[in-house]
Amino acid sequence: MFNWISPFNYDFAIAAIPIQIILLVFYGFRRNLPIWQSTCFWLVMFSNLVMTTADIISCEMNEIWNEFPLWVMYAINHAYFLGFIIRGWALFAYTSESTHAYKKGDFVYRIITNAPAAVAVTLILSTPWTSAIYTIAEDGYHNCSLYQTIYFSTYFYIFTSLLLIVLNWRKLSRRMQGGLLSYNLLLLFGILIRKQFYHMLVTSYFSILCIIIIFLTSENPDLHRDNRTLLLNKDALDLIGYDYWEKKIPFSLLTIAIHNYEASKTIYGVTQLNDSLRTLSSWLSKSYPRNFVFYTRNGTFVILIRGNLQKEPEVVIDDWKAKFDELKNRHFDILPLKVSVMLIPSTIIADNVSITSDLARYAMNSAFSENHKGNYVFTQDMVETVNKRKAVEKAIKKAMNDNSFEVYFQPIYSTKEEKIVGAEALARLKDSELGFISPADFIKIAEKNGDIMEIGRQIFEKVCIFLGAINVERLGVQFINVNLSPVQFMNTNLAGEFSDIADKYDVSMDIFDFEVTESTVEDYEMIHKQVLDFQSKGSELSLDDFGTGSSNLSSLMSLPIHVVKIDMSFVHSYFNGKDKFLPDLIRLFRNANMKVVVEGIETLEMKEAIAEMGCEYEQGYFFSKPVPPEEFVSYMEKMMKENSGDKD
Template identity: 50%
Template sequence: MFQWLSQYNYDFALAAIPIQLLLLIFYCSRRNLPIRASYSFLWVMLANLAMTAFDLISCEMNEIWTEYPLWLMYVVNQGYFLGFILRGWALYDYTAEECHGYASLGKYLATLANVPAAVAVLLILSTPWTATIFHFTPDKGYYNCHLYPIIYFCTYFYIAMSLLCVFLRWKQTDFRLKMSMLGYNAVLIAGILLRKAFINTLVTSYFSILAILVIYLSAQNPDLYRDRATHLFNKDAFDKIGREFRRKRTAFHCITVTADNYASAKVLYGYQQIENAIGLIGRWMIDSFRDYYVFYYGHGEFLMLQKGKFEDHREQIIHELNTRFAHPWKGEGTEVSLSMSSMVLPYEILPEEMEQIDDLVEFAFGKTYMENKKGNKVFSKDIVTDLYRREAVEMALAKALEDRRIEVYLQPIYSMEEHRIIGAEALARLKDPELGFIPPDEFVRVAERTGDIMELGRQVFERVCEFLATGQPQRLGIRKINVNLSPAQCRNDQLAAELSAISDRHGVPLSLIDFEITETSIEDYLLIQKQMLRLQEKGAEFSLDDFGTGTSNLIRLLNLPIHIVKLDMYIVQSYFSGKTGILPDMVRMFHNAHVGVVAEGIETAEMKEELAGIGCDYQQGYYYSRPVPPEEFIAYLETVQLS
């Protein structure tokens, strides 16, 4: 067994060294984020390794110091103390960078915080001549001097500064990162206390490596910021890099690259071939555009980022992308053709806040194809205005749902057989104090994107039940109110229970409701069938809305409990404009299947009469009435029904 010269227990320090070496090798073999926090963490690991190595070496050499040159003894011990100070400062620097604590500390306090480390380094370097930290004498050998406590003062100081940064940025820092920062600082404090309690056991390095592991696992593992399939940076990586660039006023621009036919290609080629092709694209982009950071957002969407304002080489980049995507992506067992759209996001249009930049990138992916079709290759401020409008609508919708200000307008449905209004379609409306009237197509799309569509549907149904609970519509001959169900609502397994609870609360039987679903809603056929049967048992009926806009299997549609099909307005208008004469055949087809037909978009008396001759059972459109508030609808009914 190896015999150590000193009385120190090295077990913990020796255990820390291989762990630190493995972490360093793995960390440096990966592509890390080009941000200061990553470099600070690397300095933490290097300083800790140096501190541990010099600690072991100096402890042994100090026992036989007379056998070595005095200058070498000073260098070895200085190496330990410098590593100790640098590790403490680097941990503080990492914390301040990761939680953006420097901004909260302010310029002067952040600068002053470096003074203790600078003073300690100067004292350590000067100690061979000043004997401030440690010294060697013939009778004592190595011993600590009067300013030795500054070493531990620096450690306590930088732990305190780290915690101050965390608490100053408490609300702005996510929970995982906060717990990580509190955790590794607590580990460091525990290590220092145990070192003082067990003076002959070198535990500082061991607890330092535990703190480093906490940081690595929670925030600095390079794989947290890489897409597994492509090995490119992911969306989280862009968020961190973008935040640092924005915070430090570093100009940068982005290029969105979208595989337009990704979804259809995935069906055609299969998942594995598409993933292989995406990997080939990623590697080609890294090799071809070395000045860019490349990110993969999934679903065939790539983002390229480069420092600078992007002025001279715009056409060259776009040309290279177009030229390469014009050819198949070939690899081992892979040959995939993908079409591509790309757009430049110049620095000038990027918002100040990173959250808004993230939204802009997502918005850009959705707009790239259409803008390319128009000949646009660069996003302008006019295009970005659409994003700001969408965000404003999103906030307006959220506030309206919170305040329960969603209104319901009603548009009459006319029976050709009875020659009177027998029903109405309930349509959601939103009027914001600042934005004014927001078109339904606009806020419904926003609701589907944000997930608010579920609550929107519930509030619309509640308004309808409140209206029916008055008894006025029934008194004036209204048999049913049609209520739209979104595809998202139809995927809710608790839909039937939720709607039944609302109708029961208002004392309104579901037999007064005709739910409208679209072809998109039946993608999960078994689930929607189950929901429809549950509601049908309580008396509700179902119509198929906007027929002709989807691609669903007609047999599957007719196997659902649907009693009416509403022909999309486009089909009706195409018939009257002479583009297609298929409308009469569609009416006959549904009649043969014992399904009634509603024609939407009726605007003139001529349209009314001709559609009646074709055999449409019901009609709906501006010829009868625009959608109106409930009180106006009642007044309208009182006028037309009595006449």
Template identity: 60%
Template sequence: MDELREIQKALITDIASGQEKGRNSMLQWISPFNYDFAIASIPVQIILLIFYGFRRNLPIRQSSYFWLIMISNLIMTSTDIVACEMITIWTDFPVWSLYAINHAFFLAFVIRGWALFAYTMETTRCWNDSRLFMILTALPTVVMILLVLSTPWTHTIYRIGENGYENCDLYQLIYTGTYFYLAVSVGLIARSWKRLSGRMRAGLLSFNLILFIGIIMRKQFYHILVTSYFSIISIIIIYLTAENPDLYRDSRTKLMNKEALDLIQRDYREKRIPFSLLTMSIHNYEASKSIYGVSMVNDGLRIFASWLMKTFPHSLAFYIRNGNFSLLLRGHPHMTAPQMMEEWKSSYDEFQKSYTGTVPMKISALLIPDSILSGNEIDLGDLVRYSNARSYDENRRGHDVFSDQMVESVRKRKSVERAVKDAIAANRFEVYFQPIYSTREKTVQGAEALARLQDPVLGYISPLDFIPVAEKNGDIMEIGRQVFEKTCIFLKTVDTKKLGIDFININLSPIQCMSHSLLRELSEIAGRHGIPMSMFDFEITESLVEDYDMIQMQIQGLQSMGAELSLDDFGTGASNLTSLMKLPIHVVKIDMLFTRSFFDGKAPFLPDLIRLFQHSNMEIVVEGIETKEMMDTMIKLGCDYEQGFYFSKPLPPEEFKAFMAENSGTV
């Protein structure tokens, strides 16, 4: 409507003389405007509204803003067309109706602009919980709405006068407000860039850019209504990148997925909506897939998911992957946490009685009550991960409600995660050496290199604490590099022959062994410090035997460089002995727990196992030697190497150097 006044007089003359408006359009319109783009967008908007409305979208503020965007855009598009037609023959309509239809357009235009900004603010999580920021950024919209509403009396935006529709002095404020919100939106995207996913970055940037192009095109081609066309493109981008319900739905169970839980719980916690979360985990899920097959396990998942939705229709059910479910119970419960779990157990017992699936569905559950969630700023994802991993053990101990002690365990894990990240960044991981005794040579001939961590805040952190954390988040790769490099640096500074150091054992984590760059990285580090690869015996864990092809490739590669490989922690995994014997491994390391079980009378078959390894021409290293009796017994059984506190605890480099000098008779 920007240039309507200039063409209006000629247009009325044309109408009076009965001239046709030559337009390449399916319909003959009164006004000179081209509605093709606007009309084409209307069916798309209606279909999207209906489709989105009939799908189960997320009950969060982000979805509410998307609703507002779609509705206001449809109103804006429709009223824009009607208003252009009405003001062309304005004398045929009451003045109040002209104001009404134009008000509807301007208000929808203003609200749509704010809703798009609010959507960006909500998805970027930038100041979306700041009341002051929301008030300040809403002020332009409030001002524009007031100006529009007051227009019949103040004529600030437009007027219906003797010559029909006319733009007034403050008309450009409508577009200025749009430019303001686009600029702030881009600023929010930039500020939250690092924490946004690639999909969200692309979606937010592209739809804001397209909106800007649409405004420019509208200004350049005033007679073509293109704003709605660019708006619907933006809406489709939002839908495809963030609002499509299928993005938040697990395809197997039809329940909402982990991403949906993350968004909903974050929205509830920010708005201080109370809720509790029941986590459920299928016991032996991975083993069930191996035994019964993926198809049958999926059938069991679907049966349980369907039961969850029918039994708890007023709660939100989620499937978190790997046999883990969650149930979000909104509001303050009318029962105590123990009572809620009793009700759950009763319902679950009924499910077990009626369950017709082939795969057993033994489920452990932990309730994270509102008192835990509201009283702690800890991330819910960390609590859920703890529940999924520990619910079976906690249930066996009689615990089915998340306790403060469990929260402390989660906090400790987060602190360890932070300490690991900091230590990696500062290269603060230390290497200690635990001597390995040769039963044949009656002396210490080598050592195992072990990672140690001393944090400025937490102090000494046990490997039992930081290794699982590092393996879970992938930091174990960098820890392995630092330990290997520092081992090479130590070997470079000592006379290994003089000290009697024939070999150093290096642990390789499962994640390291799955890396195709492992061989190159190890070779480069050793070569940089002039240490031959034949100096190292790399220890792989028993669980890796399951990936036979990968471990075969890594073993052959390392052996071609002169290195040796050992099977570490034998007795803690579930590998097949036949597969183990096929691998070109010549050293097997018996785990300390296995050793202790033997001396406690719980593993009487250990001598037979040792004989089996001997017949396969494999050398045997036994861990956990703590007394002379244990040492002598294992020597009699035929073990080649022994390691444990009886010989020495793990030692820092200088102490290990002194230890070896003393044991080899040199200074």
């Protein structure tokens, strides 16, 4: 044990020093993100170590001040006070960066938030001549009139940090919310304890607790690194990209996507695929040492090229191709993968910084098709496509919140009864800004982001509201087909939820025939369960758009599906003289005791020819385009009168 000279208790401060040194060493030997947020964390740790060490030493030296030169006494006390101020400012700067509170060009914000620290530092540095903060007189160390300035600065930064957290709360992840709020409150508590127990040096201890919280919630290098490839991950890409945008640093993105990544797991096995990923990752890091390489999961990589491109985009792509071909030749045995690349130049990013992540996502998803067309560099047309997608996503969210999706009905004709007997319910979306949005556009987007679950529920409820308000028997409506997305099929309680909605409007489930696509049928175990669930409620399932998927025909025939709808592409090919197997296809399903619906009927010739092939149901513009509920009722009433007239 040391025999301390001063009356201060150093236990907490001494305990904090080795922890701080360990964190500094560990953090220093790991690759950190090149962003101001990480720099602030460095500054917090370093200033806290200086403050803690100087605090202990100065307390001891102040007891025997006359044994040291005056400049040494001022130097060690200055180290403590400057460390104290800089640590408080750096913690605030870290909070400001984490909440993205600072806006480019907001000099007023910078002046206001930097002023307290600047004033405190100025007073500290002037102290040997002005005795503003403290003095070392003939009788030793004394606090002076402006000593409380250092605490004012600390309180200012803590409360300003808390204000920033509250104002930007919704923009933060839960992890960041908890981390930022807890360490600021903890630091405030530590300062209050220090004021209450003056002779106990606890500030350093609470500071190291704050540093540990920051490290665990956001600054641990492992949080920003992919475990398999050891490359930076998508979170790191987002942070670096945002930081570069704030600092107006130009950068380009080279996206790399492995073809058929999920299928490659089955073809090559997970072990070989992981070996290939590691080989490719190592090669990318060595080939682009001055740039940042990221693995954003699912077989996609991104290279961030800082600054404006030194070569033409086409030359950058040619260099990539040459390098990658050389890699494949050297490692073909462990790297049998094919990749697609897209380059997003800094000029494109500079004009579209707010949607950079969307541009990168589109580049990765569309790289294969664009490369096939000879496109390797992101163009303004692609930007327009991304902007359109963003606008459609916004329209979808608005329609969901407003419950403004519409239901249209397209009649289905029975060749046996020679009349309209049912209809297919179709979702329609009209936006005040975009106008009519094609289902081909909004359904794909809704399936990818999960909104299709809520859209499907709203559409089905509106169908039930409509059916509950009309006399279906009087109109001759025997069934209504409702489309189900493969994403909806993942809901194991789908039949129960739909049954509850139908019961709410006193609609029997046996009027519904739910259509599923071939991609859904690929999961035979799931569809068996769903078919049984819907049948238990009185409904049936049918196969929609046969011919657009790749399901196994023999397995398909074994499913308890009673109706198959043949895609209109077969119909058009048949009547255009390209393919002649449509009659055989209809005969195949009829022999399997399945009824057939053929869509795409546009002429009387097609109607009569398809009926002669033995098809039970027909659907298409020859009968009617999809129409709103009111028009569908009028249409059915008209058909009922015509049928009655024919009988008379």
